[in-house]
Amino acid sequence: MRTVNPDQHEKKRRELLRAALRRFAAEGVQASIASICAEAGVSPGHLYHYFPSKEAILEGLFQLVLDEAAAHLSGDVQDARDLPALVADLYSGKGPSLLFDLLAESQRNAAIADRLRRHSAEMKQLLASAIVRGQAAGLVDDTLPAETLATMLLAVLDGSKAIRLRDPAVDRGHAREMLLALVSRVLKRRSADEMTGEMRRPR
Incomplete structure (x- = not known):
């Protein structure tokens, strides 16, 4: 045997x-x-x-992405630059059409729609856990709810994959730098002076 x-x-x-x-x-x-x-x-x-089956291949791909994201986000957040870089590195300019094809197929295929939702929930939990670790280390704004923030960051990452579909001339490295700057500003821990100024700002 x-x-x-x-x-x-x-x-x-x-x-x-x-x-x-x-x-x-x-x-x-x-x-x-x-x-x-x-x-x-x-x-x-x-x-x-x-x-x-092909369905088993798709399931394997979903799990592969999750496994790689889990390994990527599992480290300790020891520096204020760590988490934004980890988030930005989840962005990939390669093969973005697959994401949009899956989203379109999910409108016709209930099984794919269900798997996409579960995949999104699992990715959100991975990212939320990393955000919580950053908040515990005093490096990420702890006034932001981690799960909601994770949801919004994933939406930004998914949207960023359309950049080169909209404008093929965009440089992928430059796009990642801009994404990193955006994420860094969102996650940045605010100083007491910044929070006081925000409270005094007229609404």
Whole structure:
């Protein structure tokens, strides 16, 4: 009986997921199993050994994104620059059309709509936890509710993925710098003088 090496199995599984991600980014969620197999250089039988269906591949991709975000956001926030940089680094200018294709497909496919909602809730909790750690360290504005702030930051990140669709000439590195500046200002812990001035400002 063949013994499966768990590490090699997981490595190959992730390779197949990244191949699928490239095809979904290029063709949308309608990308065929044949197209994914061609991208990965494997037979359908080999692919089905790891993923019994295209739905299972999509589920694997959602989990891969969550796992990578969790690893990315799990560190201690020790510097006022740490959290904004971590948030900005969740931005990716590659394959943004996949997000919008999934959003469009969710209007027709209840299963995808449900998975997107669960994915968003899980991402929000990851980001909210990082914000709470930053607030506990005295580096992030603790007057802001962490979960609501996480929701708004995720909306900004999702919206930022449309920048190059709207204007292909935008430099991705410059866009990230602007996103970092925006997030830094939102998260910045305000001084007592700033808060006093805000309270005195006429409404």
